[in-house]
Amino acid sequence: MRTLLHMPLDPGSRMARILLAEKGLPVCLVETPPWREPAELLARNPAGEIPVLIDEPPTGGEVAVAPALVIADYLEEAYGAAPMLPATSAARGEARRIAHWFDRKFESEVNQLILRRRVDERLAGARRLEPEPYRAGAERMRWHLDYLAWLLDRRAWLAGERMTLADVAAAAHLSANDYVSAVPWSEFPTVKEWYLRMKCRPSFRPILADRLEGAPPPSHYDDLDF
Amino acid sequence: MRTLLHMPLDPGSRMARILLAEKGLPVCLVETPPWREPAELLARNPAGEIPVLIDEPPTGGEVAVAPALVIADYLEEAYGAAPMLPATSAARGEARRIAHWFDRKFESEVNQLILRRRVDERLAGARRLEPEPYRAGAERMRWHLDYLAWLLDRRAWLAGERMTLADVAAAAHLSANDYVSAVPWSEFPTVKEWYLRMKCRPSFRPILADRLEGAPPPSHYDDLDF
Known part of the structure; x- marks a missing residue:
């Protein structure tokens, strides 16, 4: 299942959630306080920061994507629906x-x-x-x-x-x-x-x-x- | 002429220069100390930061692009030569x-x-x-x-x-x-x-x-x- 390591008041996490919803991609949200440096977070993103998207792309396998702006580019490129970047x-x-x-x-x-x-x-x-x-x-x-x-x-x-x-x-x-x-x-x-x-x-x-x-x-x- | 507002020791400016050179795109370099808040810089990038690429794309017109990572994406998308991002x-x-x-x-x-x-x-x-x-x-x-x-x-x-x-x-x-x-x-x-x-x-x-x-x-x- 597609998963987002996030926190409710973190702006980057909110950005990722809105983009996922705009594209109609369901996601399992896991609250992950970065200040506790949980092993799961560090294994997925060596920078130790949220949000991290753990995706199962249509092409197979599993991929961890971070930080927020890279998640945005990733979603744009991997999923065509509801483009969030203009054409030119x-x-x-x-x-x-x-x-x-x-x-x-x-x-x-x-x-x-x-x-x-x-x-x-x-x-x-x-x-x-x-x-x-x-x-x-x-x-x-x-x-x-x-x-x-x-x-x-x-x-x-x-x-x-x-x-x-x-x-x-x-x-x-x-x-x-x-x-x-x-x-x-x-x-x-x-x-x-x-x-x-x-x-x-x-x-x-x-x-x-x-x-x-x-x-x-x-x-x-x-x-x-x- | 394609122009880069830059400073010699600024890492983002160096990144833009290397990318332009890898793609074989000539550029006119203009030293622009951001701490002097020059009007040219603020007009091109309201954040007042370098680097700023002022490009004349093949499709015509003039476009100002900033900051450094956005210049990277812009060059990737506007010019195909020497891709700096992998395929998947x-x-x-x-x-x-x-x-x-x-x-x-x-x-x-x-x-x-x-x-x-x-x-x-x-x-x-x-x-x-x-x-x-x-x-x-x-x-x-x-x-x-x-x-x-x-x-x-x-x-x-x-x-x-x-x-x-x-x-x-x-x-x-x-x-x-x-x-x-x-x-x-x-x-x-x-x-x-x-x-x-x-x-x-x-x-x-x-x-x-x-x-x-x-x-x-x-x-x-x-x-x-x-």
Whole structure:
């Protein structure tokens, strides 16, 4: 059975889950906390990071694929249904550029200061960490949302006139931050409208149904008309 | 004319240059220090990072492509010559996994502690930075070289029996660190033998000819029989 080693609030894991669902590929989800360095994870991905897709491709055998962006390319090439990359190489480059933007820039400037620290707080038993990085992260979050609004003033979707990998990556990252109430939606109405379109997709529903014990999301989190 | 916004010691820029040379695509190199935030760079890549490839594809028009791994995919798809990714999706996944390993893991664990600090030192006028991060970076460097040696005990090239994007990425990162004398080759003979094979390729020669004013490389740096 196709398996994804993941964690519910990890943006890369969410991206992989949405892509699998868009392509209609069923998957068995296995929660795998990377900080415990489980042997199964290290055997499948020597970098010790999630997500890892363990696939049984139509051509036979078993293959472990990581990290998240490589899973995206793998799914694109191995399964034709619901393509997430446009047809021309210029448009593919633009969709990939924005996906990498979230994987690297948004990850280091926002996730590391907000989302990852919220998870650390939870692991440390709700002990509050110092507030300064949260403030810096919130400032960068606004800068990133501003950039998305700029793109969406010019295009129907982030990389052009069709939904692509760029939208999936961005929505995966924002959804995890939304779970910890870190997205000031009301200040960015065009981004909110775009996110609502993403949220309404059937591929998004399992993501929105995830709950962390003792840490519920804000009330608008899974509201499809927020 | 096809143009690459780059810096001589930037590993991602080196990777793009080697790929272009392997595919026989001439390119005009423009040194573009990202820390000066030049308008040309920000207009071509809103992330403000190098490398950026400004290409004039056979299909017409002009396209700006970034970051380094997206340039790799773009060149693979737009130009068929000298493919840098294997044929099967499992083998492609493995080559991409290792390329991402260098782009993210090696970058944060080694480059940020050694290479990027050496460049900072040079910009700051040879003022020596504190030694502790260098020691931590050197330790991680050995860990990474150990992993490469483990791979090369099992395979002729890093991702399998043929040279791929994985080898280009690894050699680009190691060559920049070698310029600042940060690679303990003598402790890792199999990695050294593999790197010598990479160094001997015509695509590598322009990289090895680069010189930073006032900061020469060690004597073995461009020796093809070191």
